Amino acid sequence: MTGPSVGEPALPRPGGPEVAVPQPPALAPVAGSEHDRVRFLAEVTESLAELLDTGEAADRLAGLVVPRLADWATVTVLAGDGAPGRTARAHRDPALLADVDTYLAGRVSAPRDQSALTAAMRSGQPVRLTELDPDLGPESLPEGPVRAAWRQLDPTSSLLVPLQARGSAFGVLSLVRSGDRPPHGETDVALALEVARRGALALDNTRLYGRQLRVAETLQHSLLTPPPQPDGLEIAVRYRPAGSQALVGGDWYDAVLQPDGATLLVIGDVTGHGVEAAAAMAQLRSAVRTLAYDSPDSPARTLDRVDRVLTGLHLGTLATALVARLELPDGDGTRSLRWSSAGHLPPLLVSPDREVRLLTSRAERLLGIPESAPRTDHQVAVRPGETVLLVTDGLVEAGRLDIDSGLARLTGALRGLGGLSADALCDRLLTRVVPDRTDDDLAVLAVRVLPTCG
Template identity: 75%
Template sequence: MSSDDGTGDVERYRYLAEVTESLTQSLDTGTTADQLARLVVPVLADWATVTLLAGDGAPGRSARAHRDPRRLDDVDTYLAGRVTAPRDQAALASALASGEPVQLERIEADLGPESLPQGPVRAAWERLDPRSSLFVPLQARGSGFGVLSLVRCGDRPPAGPADVALAVEVARRGALALDNARLYGRQLRAAETLQHSLLTPPPQPPGLEVAVRYRPAVSQHLVGGDWYDAFPRPDGTTVLVIGDVAGHGVEAAAAMAQLRSAVRTLAYDSPDGPARTLDRVDRVLAGLHVGTLATALVAHLAPAPGGSGRLLRWSSAGHLPPLVLGADDAVRLLETPPERLLGTDEPGLRRDHEAAIAPGETLVLVTDGLVEVGRQGIDEGLAAAAEALSGLSGLAADALCDRLLTRALPGRTDDDVAVLAVRVLPG
């Protein structure tokens, strides 16, 4: 990729633009490493590996590519079976320590039995026929975390100064993309850890059977702020909460944690009904400048006065309406006039609504990931959810949740999903 008439510079810039564009397509570390290995073959090497270090400095995950796909099995056999490669290890360590590329202009045909055990590993090495190698450190934001290894085979000469400079630039761009993916992965793991730590097992109050489910989105970067909660109040009322914070990732998970804690604290020992609790949550969000926008539904489930079953009292801040599965398998939707979301500045009173839940009936609360499958509308999605519930009245709450998710979500979804089901036990 060099020329005295300037053609080489044009090709170089075009190649680097392709590298940058390709490496910004994903925020998954493994995918980005695979892409980097493929991009340098055959332009800079016949065979390449990307080695990323684990947190303790030991080799972690890696990627590889070969200009001839038929030789990938040989690459894998060699990488998995080599015992040690003293010169390679020293060169790799030197590249990491110095931050500069290290070149081996000549690789011995026989590294010795301590590096190449007899059998498939040695045979793979001989078929690969490596003749020279270049180790380029992967560094970003002042930290070295891996090495790009470029191997040339057969009659191909070692990399010259122009190729070394190009490899350094490719490694620089690759390192930045990989570091972005690593940082984003850490954020996602933190979000998932925070979210799962808050989605605790539900209580089992006398006469009720409570089950919950959380299913993350198919794409990790869509991990959001869906949550559920269920807890008993001192007066014997069971409080049920389900909600969805706007946004995705760490910010949404952190906002969800704040909001969940606020709802739980304000609802626990207060005589207020659900609507009053949501009003108080709104004041907390505004007063503390949390800046969170969310839907939420707060419900109280208490023994029905003078009779069997339970009295459901609820208020919804822009959330999906509750569904009730009857003992006869009929599903009714407890629709109410829409009210404002949490975190908005719009004025307006919130209202409590009531419904009786008879013995043998199951109350089901869900987030929009369950009803907006395939980008269908809310009304269509609620109808589909009701159809998925139909016929499940004989199941325990846990089994009902599993069957509902299987029916409504045959595959993974583009949004996370929370489900809270409460069955009023007969008798």
């Protein structure tokens, strides 16, 4: 048994004549009143206008047309530009949704199944199937649960309306009627065309939005390279993009082994979202690592030099950032951590004995703000077995907590994790704090000083 091919729309099997319906010059009155028609179309527009996810918009559109225009409906958005094909469905009787799903998943694909779709997509006109064969042969509908679901749904006619926007068709709205309900008349067709037009515009916007999201996410991931693993250290990083309701932002991390043997650690967050933020992040990340590697210096002076670059080149980028240097170990394996923060969250020091220290310091200006006040370095000893943790606010503010509450939650979640490897600590921390995707992207950088032998 095979299901529909990737991107294939969820259409009933035609068993009767296909009737191409010419585009009417204007909407005819619908049952009820002109006011009722206008109110319904306004509801369609308003319900879809604020949605940014294609799957959610398709679900909403399918639900809006049932039962007014159909007993059950599917909305199929064809795959394209690397995006998955999506099929949404709705039935006037929620108890029959399982039968719709069984039919859609199990129906057999065949070339003749595409004729109605092809006619609608190529012509840009709706196609009415005024009769549907109630007993399709086994070559189109398998015996067993799929055939039983088809009979339970009892489809008798359907209307296929192409979804097209900006000059191209990318999907179809399938409106199916069951039992004794008559096929779609001219008034129904006119209303369905207007609903499909409005729905297609909304769906196309979500597709464009999703395309930008994928570009930004791809760019972000391509820049966030695996960290080095210097002797005596264990470095782990994590990046998690924002959920579908918000664009990927400009969070980044970096770790660089410097010429003098110290390890440079950087974490930051560029203001804004989307491709622009990802591109600004790329420029800023490159500037920080280049300046720090070319002239190893204190973190504060590195940030000062980055400020001069941002200002002098008029890049117009604002960002929080924390730059740190983990120096080479002394005789007992202890290392000095020096850091400077440009308005970023403080680092945390996690000990194997469950102690978690929040290394707070006086807040200083963001990168990109043209001020002459010098920045400040801070210093702490990091002993073997301890882990330095740097994070962005996507982790701290997950669940819409304020900064103080989020830091308190983060500190609590880290207790008991200090004896883990850097990788395991990151995984356990994310599971505890953000088991699902959040409204903002987040980055985590953990550096564990390995215990000395003997």
